[in-house]
Amino acid sequence: MEDPKEQAATPPPAGQKLPSKAHQPLESPDDYSKHEIRSxxxxxxxxxxxxxxxxxxxxxxxxxxxxxxxxxxxISADGTTLVLDVGSNSEMNRxxxxxxxxxxxxxxxxxxxxxxxxxxxPVKFQERKAFLGNVPPxxxxxxxxxxxxxxxxRTDPLKCLIPVMKEDGATVxxxxxxxxxxxxxxxxxxPYDDTYFEIGKEFPNCSFTLPGVGNIVATLRVLKLFDExxxxxxxxxxxxxxxxxxxxxxxxxxxxxxxxxxxxxxxRELGFS
Numbered sequence: 001m002e003d004p005k006e007q008a009a010t011p012p013p014a015g016q017k018l019p020s021k022a023h024q025p026l027e028s029p030d031d032y033s034k035h036e037i038r039s040x041x042x043x044x045x046x047x048x049x050x051x052x053x054x055x056x057x058x059x060x061x062x063x064x065x066x067x068x069x070x071x072x073x074x075i076s077a078d079g080t081t082l083v084l085d086v087g088s089n090s091e092m093n094r095x096x097x098x099x100x101x102x103x104x105x106x107x108x109x110x111x112x113x114x115x116x117x118x119x120x121x122p123v124k125f126q127e128r129k130a131f132l133g134n135v136p137p138x139x140x141x142x143x144x145x146x147x148x149x150x151x152x153x154r155t156d157p158l159k160c161l162i163p164v165m166k167e168d169g170a171t172v173x174x175x176x177x178x179x180x181x182x183x184x185x186x187x188x189x190x191p192y193d194d195t196y197f198e199i200g201k202e203f204p205n206c207s208f209t210l211p212g213v214g215n216i217v218a219t220l221r222v223l224k225l226f227d228e229x230x231x232x233x234x235x236x237x238x239x240x241x242x243x244x245x246x247x248x249x250x251x252x253x254x255x256x257x258x259x260x261x262x263x264x265x266x267x268r269e270l271g272f273s
Contacts, residue, residue, distance in 0.1 A: 003167050004062050005226075007251055012192065014088055018053060022206065023112060024058075024097070024105065025060055025064065025103045025105055026195065032114065032140045033248060034141040034142075034183075034248055034251060035137070035140040035141055035183065035251070035255070036138050036140055036143055036248070037138065037139045037140070037141055037252065037255055037259075038077065038138050038250065038252070039139065039256060040135075040137075040257075042139075043115075043135065043136065043137075043138075043139045043258060044075060044135065045141075045259060045263055046108075046139060046141065047072060047075055047082065047111060047135065048075055049108055050071075050072045050108055050113070051071075051072050051073065051074065052069060053108055053109075055071065055072070055106045055107065055108050056069060056070075056106065057069070057070050057071055057072060057084070057104050057105065057106040057107065057235055058104070058105045059096065059103070059104050059105075060086070060102065060103040061095065061096055061099035061101065061102045061103070062095060062099060064103070066092060066095050066096075066099075067092070068086075068087030068088075068089060068092040068093065068096060069087055069088070070084045070085045070086065070087055070131070071084070071085050072084055072085075073085055074125065075128060076135075076137065079135060080135055081132060081133065081134055081135060082132075082133055082134075082135050083123060083125050083130050083131065083132055084104075084130060084131040084133065085125075085130055085131075086128075086129045086130055086131060092184060093129075094172075095177075096131065097120060097121070097122060097131075100118065100119050100121065100122075101103065101116060101117070101118060101119070102117045102119070102120065103115075103116055104116070104117060104131075104136075105230045107180055111141055111142065112140075112141070113139065113140070113141050113143050114139070114140045114141075115136040115139040115140070116131075116136055116137070117133040117136065118134065119133070120132060120133040121133075121198060132218050140186075141255060141259075142183065149180045149181070149182040149187075150180060150181055150182065150257075150258045150261060150262070151179065151180045152178050152179060152180060152181060157177045157178060157179075158177070158178035158181070158208055158209070158210070159175050159176070159177060159178070159208060160175070160176045160177075160178050160186065160188060160207070160220075161173045161174075161175055161206065161208065162174050162176060162196075162203050162206045162210040162220065162251070163203065163204070163205050163206070164196040164203065174190075174191055174194065174196065175191070176188040176190050176191065176239075177189040177190060178208060178229070178242065179238070181254065181257075181258070182254070182258070183243075183251045183254050183255055184243060185220070185223070185240065185241050185242040185243050185244060186220070186241050186243075187238065187239070187240050187241075188238065188239045188240075188241060189236055189237070189238055190236070190237040190238065190239055191237075192234075192236060192237070194237055197222055197237070197239050198222060198225070199222050199223065199224070199225055200221070200222060201221075201222050202217045202219055202221045202222075202244060203219065203220045203221075203222075203258065204219065205217060205219070206219065207222045210253060210254070210256075210257040211257075212257075212260060213253050213256050213257040213260065214253045215252070216250050216253060216254065218243045218244075218246050218250060219243070219244040219245065219246075220241040220242070220243065221241060221242045221243075221244040222239055222240075222241055223240045223241065223242050224239065224240035225237070225238070225239050225240075
């Protein structure tokens, strides 16, 4: 796919503005793979959320030189096909039907979503023209400004074990509470007597368990440190930490956990659990 700057030089279809940065494709396969989701249930959950929200989707094709604006209308009952609305420009619709690959980019609740379709076919949906495509086997999902951050439960919080070296050279593990988590890092509440954390310091082999998903082992790099005064007047320490060179499979597990918790929360809000 061409560089987004080159795409911007292409005149948009009549009556359309060029998409914002949030609706431009990820620039490289590496960017996509870092945020890739392969679970079919998770993909279907995200696509159905787009339908419910009526999210606007930008579809790129012809090596990124053409695009149209659309929305997702339906997912088949068996979860194998999807229906997209046609665009407002008939010539762009004609070109889209001839394309062998289309890149779909959208955002939902401050999360950027991207997936590819290997061509689309014309179809009638509720007596109007539409596009029919196969549900993608993979999908990329990342926060527009960085990563989507999930606030963890206060009643049963996640605990992170952090190996630290004492002055005598012995290694011990301290336990910190995870306040929120994303594919990029965690916010931690540190033990009151902590003396190990410093901005810029790295802690290899930190570990925590994501219930129902799996175990994470990562290197944490400290980016922020600050004190927080509690209602009882006691001061606790907090740290904002970045995952350093986190393996892609670990990123996938974190994304899976975030989607799982969001789905469970939504089910509770709707009274399904």
